Amino acid sequence: MKAVIVALSCLLALSGTLAADTCYQDVSLDCGQASNTLALPRCNAVYGEYGRHGNVATELQAYANLHLERSYEYLLSAAYFNNYQTNRLGFSKLFKKLSDEAWEKTIDIIKHVTMRGDEMNFEQRSTMKVERKNYTVELHELEALAKALDTQKEIAERAFYIHREATRNSQHLHDPEVAQYLEEEFIEDQSKKIRELAGHTSDLKKFITTNNGQDLSLALYLFDEYLQKSG
Amino acid sequence: MKAILLAIVGLLAVCLPASATQCHVNPVNIPREWVTMHRNCRMSMRQQIQMEVAASLQYLAMGAHFSKDVINRPGFSKLFFDAASEEREHAMKLIEYLLMRGELTTDVTTLLQVRAPERKTWEDGVAALEHALRMESEVTKSIRNVIKSCEDDSEFNDYHLVDYLTGEFLEEQYKGQRDIAGKASQLKKLMDRHNALGEFIFDKKLLGIDI
Numbered sequence: 001m002k003a004v005i006v007a008l009s010c011l012l013a014l015s016g017t018l019a020a021d022t023c024y025q026d027v028s029l030d031c032g033q034a035s036n037t038l039a040l041p042r043c044n045a046v047y048g049e050y051g052r053h054g055n056v057a058t059e060l061q062a063y064a065n066l067h068l069e070r071s072y073e074y075l076l077s078a079a080y081f082n083n084y085q086t087n088r089l090g091f092s093k094l095f096k097k098l099s100d101e102a103w104e105k106t107i108d109i110i111k112h113v114t115m116r117g118d119e120m121n122f123e124q125r126s127t128m129k130v131e132r133k134n135y136t137v138e139l140h141e142l143e144a145l146a147k148a149l150d151t152q153k154e155i156a157e158r159a160f161y162i163h164r165e166a167t168r169n170s171q172h173l174h175d176p177e178v179a180q181y182l183e184e185e186f187i188e189d190q191s192k193k194i195r196e197l198a199g200h201t202s203d204l205k206k207f208i209t210t211n212n213g214q215d216l217s218l219a220l221y222l223f224d225e226y227l228q229k230s231g
Numbered sequence: 232m233k234a235i236l237l238a239i240v241g242l243l244a245v246c247l248p249a250s251a252t253q254c255h256v257n258p259v260n261i262p263r264e265w266v267t268m269h270r271n272c273r274m275s276m277r278q279q280i281q282m283e284v285a286a287s288l289q290y291l292a293m294g295a296h297f298s299k300d301v302i303n304r305p306g307f308s309k310l311f312f313d314a315a316s317e318e319r320e321h322a323m324k325l326i327e328y329l330l331m332r333g334e335l336t337t338d339v340t341t342l343l344q345v346r347a348p349e350r351k352t353w354e355d356g357v358a359a360l361e362h363a364l365r366m367e368s369e370v371t372k373s374i375r376n377v378i379k380s381c382e383d384d385s386e387f388n389d390y391h392l393v394d395y396l397t398g399e400f401l402e403e404q405y406k407g408q409r410d411i412a413g414k415a416s417q418l419k420k421l422m423d424r425h426n427a428l429g430e431f432i433f434d435k436k437l438l439g440i441d442i
């Protein structure tokens with residue numbers, strides 16, 4: 001008796017991991033039934049236990065939401081540096097570009113969420129999410145760059161986190177598709193962006209510290225011109 | 232002893248800022264007579280920007296819905312994702328306008344908020360297009376109200392903004408509404424007798440595929 005149960009549970013376990021012909025089974029069962037409805041619950045895009053174990057599915061939803069929020073924050077920074085008092089069109093351009101990129105990524109992640117058979121939840125937040133205190137876009141140039149650098153690191157480190165969750169290599173938590181998506185569409189570009197922003201802060205730091213800070217107003221003007229013409 | 236310590240700390244606090252590193256250029260004052268937008272007009276413009284942002288999020292939710300495997304309407308999904316980006320651009324255009332008029336030197340952070348869209352599912356393409364049409368009518372109504380508050384100000388009729396909103400925004404609203412309304416009625420006719428097939432063909436049409 002015990003042996004039979006063990007054999008049965010083994011079989012069940014197997015059918016859980018290896019996606020047997022389940023959609024086909026639904027079709028065979030439902031077609032030819034007296035009723036005119038087809039439920040076919042297993043005819044969907046879900047595979048590899050996506051959304052059933054671990055938090056990769058919800059973290060990906062949250063990753064879209066993170067990009068969405070940051071995209072509109074960057075848009076406000078771009079606006080602030082474009083008012084007549086700040087008048088830093090190069091800084092404005094830098095933030096506009098960050099905003100555009102984050103917006104495009106938002107849509108891309110949403111598409112990816114649905115590609116994997118899930119639905120988008122705009123309310124989903126990451127377990128890694130840190131609530132921000134006293135958030136403001138009304139910052140001077142170096143402060144704003146520092147904030148942008150921190151934000152890009154937050155976005156990049158979140159990709160690392162989801163990648164880690166996706167590649168635990170255990171029976172239920174291994175999703176190379178998500179891992180390669182993150183690597184290809186996010187991780188590579190993120191390192192470049194972070195390096196670029198860190199480089200900008202280094203330049204500003206030098207302008208501030210050399211010549212007793214006497215160069216600053218001209219330096220900021222020229223650096224802004226440089227930002228307008230590059231990138 | 233304690234008093235001396237306190238005095239020293241106090242003195243440091245006063246002296247430190249003078250020798251602290253200056254990381255920014257001090258703001259300057261220039262004449263402000265040219266900044267002429269009035270309060271009510273400004274406030275209604277700010278609300279309009281928030282409304283465009285909310286519309287962009289609602290369209291994102293529509294794009295997400297039609298992108299699902301069990302819905303599988305890539306044409307509708309594309310239509311709505313594109314609409315979401317357009318709404319974001321409308322918000323940007325209004326912001327640009329405010330900047331041109333000398334606005335947004337302060338209170339920039341509070342200009343907009345990202346809130347999850349209210350509705351997440353639609354029965355079919357017709358339901359979504361009808362929802363979009365209702366939403367656009369609301370936006371049009373709201374733009375008309377912005378125009379009103381910028382025109383009716385007893386001290387300052389903001390002719391230029393009124394002209395801009397009328398010529399650019401209302402124009403686009405009316406054309407956009409006509410487009411959605413045409414799509415909704417065409418699809419509704421198609422789906423009358425051939426529900427799934429009608430929606431399928433219309434979806435491919437939206438993708439630019441002729442079948």
Ligand SMILES: [Fe+2]
Pocket residue numbers: 283286317318321370
């Ligand atoms: Fe709009």
Ligand SMILES: [Fe+2]
Pocket residue numbers: 286318367370407
């Ligand atoms: Fe619109």
